[in-house]
Amino acid sequence: MSRIGTTDSAALHRRALLATVGALGVSAGLGTALGSGSGPAEAATAPPRTRSAGPVTGPSTAPPDRARTTSSRQGTTLDTVATPRGATGYRRLGEGPGWPRVVRSELASARKGRADRRTALACFVQFTDLHIVDVQHPLRYEYLRASTASAWRPQEALSVAGTVSLIERVNALPGGPATGSPLAFAMTTGDNTDNNSRAELQWFLTAMSGGRIVPNTGEDRRYEGVQNSGLPLYWQPEDALRDGDKQLGFPRIDGFLDAAIREVRSPGLRMPWYSTVGNHDTLPGGAYARGGFFAEFAVGGRKLESLSPAEGAALWANVRKAGDPEGRLFEELLRSRTRAMRRVTPDERRAPFTPLEYVTAHLDPWHTGPGPRGHGYTSANLAEERLYYSFRIAEGVLGISLDSTDNGGHYEGSLGTAQLRWLERTLTEHRDEHVLVFSHHTGSTMRNLRPDPARPDEKRHGGEELLALLGRHRNVLAWINGHSHKNNITPREGFWEISTASHVDFPQLARVIELVDNHDGTLSLFTTLVESAAPYRADHSDLSQTGLASLYRELSLNTPGARTTLSGELGDRNTELLLARG
Template sequence: MSRRSRLAHQPLDRRSLLTAAGAAGITAGLGVAFGTGGDPAGAAPVAPPAPTRTPSPASTPTPTPVAPSPVGTTLESVATPRGTGGYRRLGEGPGWDRVVRQDLAAADGRREDRRTVLASFVQFTDTHVTDVQHPVRFEYQRAGKPGAWRPHEALTVHGLISLVERINSLRGGPATGAPLSFVMTTGDNTDNNCRAELEWFLTAMSGGRITPNTGDPRRYEGVQNSGLPLYWQPEAALRDLDKRHGFPRVDGFLDAAIAQVTSPGLAIPWYSTVGNHDDLYGGHYASDPYFAELAVGDRKLYSLPEAEAAALHRTVREGRDTRGESLKRLLRAHARAMRTVTPDPSRAPLTSREYAEAHLDPAYTGAGPAGHGYTRESVAQGRLYYSFRAAENVVGISLDTTNPDGDYRGHITASQLRWLDRELARHADDHVLVFSHHYSTSVRAGGAELLALLKRHANVVAWINGHSHRNRITPHGGFWEVTTASHVDWPQLARVFELVDNRDGTLSLFTTCVESAAPYGTDLGDLSRTGLASLYRELAFNAPGRSTTLTGEPGDRNTELLLRRR
């Protein structure tokens, strides 16, 4: 399929998990999106649409119950650097222990033998599928901050496909053995509000062929063959910034990076949450005709003087110029320094409505559900938040914390808060999992109100999010906030969640980090999809200027989070 062909439960106790009789209980109800209406001008909520058809057995095989197992997770092993010096190779290292956190409730030593599984699912976050040749990218900020550009970004598709393969290989939750019911993405699925990026992401998640290339179909056109020492030039002898840090020369890298690959797609249903990079240029700038024209055009800026690059980076980090006026002036001032590239309409931006509508394309249904949480009704309203039945007695709520007027920080409207209040009240007898892209302290507008609202409802178990690219788990009175690292920056993780009732007045939420299925060791001569996925991980670890705190503390990674059953 060409890159331009689209877009123009029953609860189970520990013993019964090991019997075939309870094999598929947890998957009951999946694929049903409640899709209750928004709250335009205080109007009454729209009636829920008819349930989405659950995927057929042919598309979603019935899971086989297995015993709990660390295999394929960071309980078993973790990618670990070898040796010393600048560029370090990776190998297999010891896994991370599970930490029992009792901030919200005490642990009863007998809970393991009597607990009942309520839900088992996976979180992907911040995959940042990237069109590295897009004219509206800000690689040139690297002149002022080395970490502002990633030398491994050309391999985001390969890394995501390998993560899909890892989840498909897991036969059950590592703490309970319960079949995994669904995957939820918590935003920044793409990098730069680009049609091509969204097509690649949807295909990687749902299955099919991807050609991660825009512009000239015969060759790469971007900063990595520009001859500029600011960027890693993988196929040149040039001693660029990254090679000074020990990065290797890899002949054939760029042709391999843009060659067609195939994703098997997830074998379980998946849902989608929007992030600021899905909605805004560079995750910060609001839609503008100037940027839209530049995106599909034939001119691209590759470099800036260090002082200007540093000033631009500070402007974004401080949340200024969200409408992009100073950025437009900067780009116009450097118009003569822009290079010619092949124009491509697939680089065009999407409105929020178009972003959600793309998920409804039958070509991307995969294991389901149709729309991956979005419905025709929500799309018609331009509404990117919804609720869905995650399991019997468990409801998921996906929020939209992006700001269409610009700003990488979070934003939630009063109307969405009113809708959320009604949803939480409507499901007072269910356990509720809330998903969003932004974490609590990054929601600049409405964040305090959102946190207070979640605290008022006793049925909220967890608020699961991303955005920071860092593992962090925070107690909030009666529920846990779980923030997961990205799959673009080291340590490149996703997270498995297992919710259980301990039958002693408490619940436990198990969290287990997982890496992609790619081998830890790399072979620089292996430019296959799998070999490139391994290199993707290794390059991320070695990226100059990367943050070294994103892994978090042990209590932010593999955990058992106890809370009172209210």
């Protein structure tokens, strides 16, 4: 197997570039139907701006430059971190000390003087598990809250405001905190939406590319969901009811629900961005194979909001063990509870979208924003019915985005044989380049080998097989993913697996990643976590867009039953990850 040779700049310039091709020629489809939303430092690489329909999209960037002498911790968790006040009850947040950078040398030794020799090769930001959610969607299973905290979170109604605040933070960053390089692009690693809903997809695309969003479906001017149901299972923010959350200290906030469905304005990212798909993006509930009943129920006028604890526990246990991947038991449950359901306003915008409609929406020129058109997807993805692709990160650095969702159902993932073979071919063809691989699922959450209904004869391949494949290719530097909602960085066979926490669960983070050549036979990957731009301490009387983003973070801290280990250990947060490449 060929290897990358020397890491000097001459070797990095021996790259064959693919020419860009003509217009994508995508006809009006779902995208149009969705409508619009009215330490040491190194030098930069220019961001990619155009696309190619070939196997590697986008032109090469300028050659890397020598390191600059300044860097900035400003706006990152190296500087400050949202820190809880108090140990019990409903807690507020304040400014706390930042997390230090940890040097990890499991894969290579940290050599003296490397900071003075470094060259910046790439600098970008990873978003993951935004879970932009239509909280009024009929297919949501909030009634499972007693069994799992992920079924419903008190902060979810503010997910759009929270996402926009994260975008504002990234736009304001002066550059990579380790190198000073401008951020060349952003990559989302899946679960951009929550319910496989067209409305959510429009909100996500508009937030990322810029525009106005009204995070409301159903009745135009009235919220119709569990937070005005009068049920004590959920936080009733505008009701005097002593619901379960208020008994834990959650506040009463008059006007909360009107504010939650009010227009939000997003500046959009000021850099190109790319998209990777997750299970919540293309599966109903993030777990069920698509079917006719779910499409019909999603746009209908009934919503189940209550279920007995015993029934809920049994249903969730079955989901966890993948006992109902096609959702037949879920369908039977909904059909049997029609009379107990709340009547809500039907809305066609809640209809599910297919994987190809997901691609079509990204290709809609209305959502191009700072580019590239399609955000990684091209007309070839439509023609070949695939959601994986490669793209040019920088001269000598290739990005690969995988589709790890198993359309046969269940929230764990896998790859089909065609994709696995494509991945191996791509890695082999680019043996003389550095490669960064992106996916939604992690190595340990790719155990679902259920056949894809669209390709029933195709074998599925799990995380262990993917780890072995990546380990065989010396050009792979990192596998960057999400799904687990937890920061975790693991040394693998010759590369790093970098898993990043979500932006729906506390501590609500994104991650800046910088690749540098140390010119001593090693490379370094710097990872730095960032929070949204919202103030740490929420003002419960401030229902502005910024105030709601602040409340989004505070509510996530206090979500009953939420995991408290999602920030990971210090070595999973702000790091320098060394690699031997000589």
